[in-house]
Amino acid sequence: MRRGPFRDGKFRSALHEPRTTVVLGRWLGAALLVCFLTGLVSHALQDPPTWLVPYLQSRPVGGYQVTQGLHVISGLAAIPLLGAKLWTVYPRLFEWPPARSVLHALERLGIFVLVAAMLLEVFTGLFNTLQWYPWPFPFRQTHFWLAWLATGGLLVHIAAKGTLIARHWRRPAVGLPQRRAFLTAVTAAAGVVTLTTAGQTVPFLSGLDLLAPRRPDIGPQGLPVNRTAAQAGTVTAPADWRLRVDGPRPYTLTLAELAQLPQHDVELPIACVEGWSATARWSGVRIADLMERAGAPAGAALRFTSFEANGPYRVMEMPSEYAVDPLSLLALRVNGEVLKADHGYPARVIAPNRPGVLQTKWIERIEVV
Structure with missing residues (x-):
């Protein structure tokens, strides 16, 4: 009954399979975990709740420099990883019929919320590095609550797919030749994004600071x-x-x-x-x-x-x-x-x-x- 680009038989790549998705999920999960934890540090330092104020410390001197640098570096690296992971699973996003039962409908609704929250989170963060805010809502508060929504949705998704993830966690005895090439390309993309943006925080990478919106040595009085x-x-x-x-x-x-x-x-x-x-x-x-x-x-x-x-x-x-x-x-x-x-x-x-x-x-x- 389906016609157009999402009809049966259009998803021919052998890489739309669980093992590739699990490998990318591990990498993406690591990047998002670093991004989430360092984001909490940033939010706490900018707008600390009353109970936390007595525990804030002025040392280490460069603590915020490190945590916020890691926050943006891991967030930018997550963009190609997220794109690659969504590519491996998008046939499932358009499966037919859309809902086979109430539980299946709830699962797909959860996936929709998860994907939407993660896309909004990484791209609003990207636009913030450019100081470009083409939306009517406040960035910092929205970014904070989207992080909790995306993290909660991710944990629920991992719990729902735990058996499938465990089955494909270890390297199979026989792998797909194209999988290695695809994962190498994704790794290279994430590496290039990191190397060409991290120089705005990491001094020894400043010479490679090609894609970051700032160079730390340019401006009034250096x-x-x-x-x-x-x-x-x-x-x-x-x-x-x-x-x-x-x-x-x-x-x-x-x-x-x-x-x-x-x-x-x-x-x-x-x-x-x-x-x-x-x-x-x-x-x-x-x-x-x-x-x-x-x-x-x-x-x-x-x-x-x-x-x-x-x-x-x-x-x-x-x-x-x-x-x-x-x-x-x-x-x-x-x-x-x-x-x-x-x-x-x-x-x-x-x-x-x-x-x-x-x-x-x-x-x-x-x-x-």
């Missing part, structure tokens, strides 16, 4: 910029700019007065959710020193406010663990130069093991909370 001063509506600092520090002993400082305080140099990375990172030498005043001068009690957290006109991270809260870390600075210079407007002139936050969106620029106020 650093990339996600949000420019023009985009934030802060092309120039207010003429009467003062840093206001509110606490038990509130005070204000001009830029000249800030520059007269003890200055410290630190080597810290900027690591962004899009997967790129770059390390620089930052100079400025220790945030702990500003806290002490304001009379902040032990264990106090801080709230930073930017004078940018708008933006979801205009106000940022910093737990005590980060605030008292000697590497956390209110930076005035980067790589030996006064900050340019795009990097947060006159002052910005730089702290270890923090997402780039929380390294707030154009600071005008610090509150002890």
Whole structure:
């Protein structure tokens, strides 16, 4: 009764078979597991639940740089793996009749949800690396819940197909010659995608950074910029700019007065959710020193406010663990130069093991909370 490209007899390749699907499923599962776990780390650091805040740590210094780099690397590698796996099973996606029983219908509905969630997850993540959002819904929250939906659907699917997976888990005594060629081609595709994008995070691969949207050494003062001063509506600092520090002993400082305080140099990375990172030498005043001068009690957290006109991270809260870390600075210079407007002139936050969106620029106020 079926006509067209999905009619019986059209799926002739011998590779539409369980063994090839199981092998690809193992590789894809490993990539998705890394992507899921590192994504949870990123979400927890960007928007931690109240109960988690006391346990957040400022060390290792490059922790977020590593986890978010792995998140994007594994997510990009999953795209060719997912495409290849769907190719091996798509005859089953169009089997006829569509539902033979209620249980069969429920199974196919679960597969539809799983495939849709995984496709949305990897491609919205890809578009996020390009900072392109052609949809009306918020990316971060949607990406987070799609990850749980896809992971739950995957676990249910593995449970439903457990017997079939176990039967084809080990290498058969006699294999299909074309299977080896196909799996080699898929491995090469995933490898090329990884090698030509990982350089935006992995320094020794930067020379191969051909397909990634960022090079970590290109931008003002040798650093990339996600949000420019023009985009934030802060092309120039207010003429009467003062840093206001509110606490038990509130005070204000001009830029000249800030520059007269003890200055410290630190080597810290900027690591962004899009997967790129770059390390620089930052100079400025220790945030702990500003806290002490304001009379902040032990264990106090801080709230930073930017004078940018708008933006979801205009106000940022910093737990005590980060605030008292000697590497956390209110930076005035980067790589030996006064900050340019795009990097947060006159002052910005730089702290270890923090997402780039929380390294707030154009600071005008610090509150002890």
